Amino acid sequence: MTSGIIEVKDYWNRQPCNIKHSNAPVGTIEYFNEVETRKYFVEPHIPGFAEFSKWNGKRVLEIGCGIGTDAVNFARGGAEYTGIELSEESLKITRDRFAVFGLQGTFIEGNIENLDLSIIGDNFDLIYSFGVLHHTPNLKKALKQIHALCNKETIFKVMVYAKNSWKQKMIDAGLDQPEAQYGCPIANSYEHSEIAEIFKNSGFLIENKSQDHIFPYVVPEYKKYNYVKEKWFEVMPDEVFKVIEKAFGWHMLIDARID
Numbered sequence: 001m002t003s004g005i006i007e008v009k010d011y012w013n014r015q016p017c018n019i020k021h022s023n024a025p026v027g028t029i030e031y032f033n034e035v036e037t038r039k040y041f042v043e044p045h046i047p048g049f050a051e052f053s054k055w056n057g058k059r060v061l062e063i064g065c066g067i068g069t070d071a072v073n074f075a076r077g078g079a080e081y082t083g084i085e086l087s088e089e090s091l092k093i094t095r096d097r098f099a100v101f102g103l104q105g106t107f108i109e110g111n112i113e114n115l116d117l118s119i120i121g122d123n124f125d126l127i128y129s130f131g132v133l134h135h136t137p138n139l140k141k142a143l144k145q146i147h148a149l150c151n152k153e154t155i156f157k158v159m160v161y162a163k164n165s166w167k168q169k170m171i172d173a174g175l176d177q178p179e180a181q182y183g184c185p186i187a188n189s190y191e192h193s194e195i196a197e198i199f200k201n202s203g204f205l206i207e208n209k210s211q212d213h214i215f216p217y218v219v220p221e222y223k224k225y226n227y228v229k230e231k232w233f234e235v236m237p238d239e240v241f242k243v244i245e246k247a248f249g250w251h252m253l254i255d256a257r258i259d
Helices: 005-014 029-042 046-050 069-076 088-100 139-148 166-172 192-201 219-223 238-248
Strands: 059-063 080-085 106-109 126-130 155-162 204-212 251-258
Touching: 005 088, 029 046, 029 069, 029 088, 046 069, 046 126, 046 155, 059 069, 069 080, 069 088, 069 126, 080 088, 088 106, 139 192, 155 166, 166 238, 192 204, 192 251, 204 238
Parallel strands: 059 080, 059 126, 080 106, 126 155
Antiparallel strands: 155 251, 204 251
């Protein structure tokens, strides 16, 4: 396994992403429902970006399924779902989640950078990766692998962290508000120009690119399941906050196809 990825894998095995989104017993229906509700409350742009119901009867491959919140929604929407995940602890929870809700899916443990593509299959209508590829040591190598799984009709939807974001400015100023990825050994952010160049050199044509998501809550209160906004966001009108999110959001949302 390549340098850096072992540390990333160990990190997510110790604390799978969003594992603390509920106080209910892990693996119960109550737990999974609360995890989903909280995730989409804090990140309400995800369903619109993923377009879960659009993939009914289609083949969907997710790179980095985490504990399966988006995964179950693809499956509920009627997709033929395959998920790849580096963390075996996360993947175990996703498998349990599918079983609890009576859903079908195919699950593969591994790192997309060096995974044997022959075990994945082909002819995917959608390849989706939300908040994962910025944790990989070699984005270019990962994209080369993903490119090999695409055909001319495949849509590639991916989120990576944006460098021209409120979050990055807070990090640079030493005012970082920790979120799920805090302490992860690799958590890269990218300029729009960097992403354009990397994707172009990987054989992808970016069809749409935007930004979204500023985390507005006081972290200690959020950890106690209290949604108290930072005072500067509390006084800000919702329409102004949404404008700022679109200009300085932490999430760079990309739709691409092979060129």
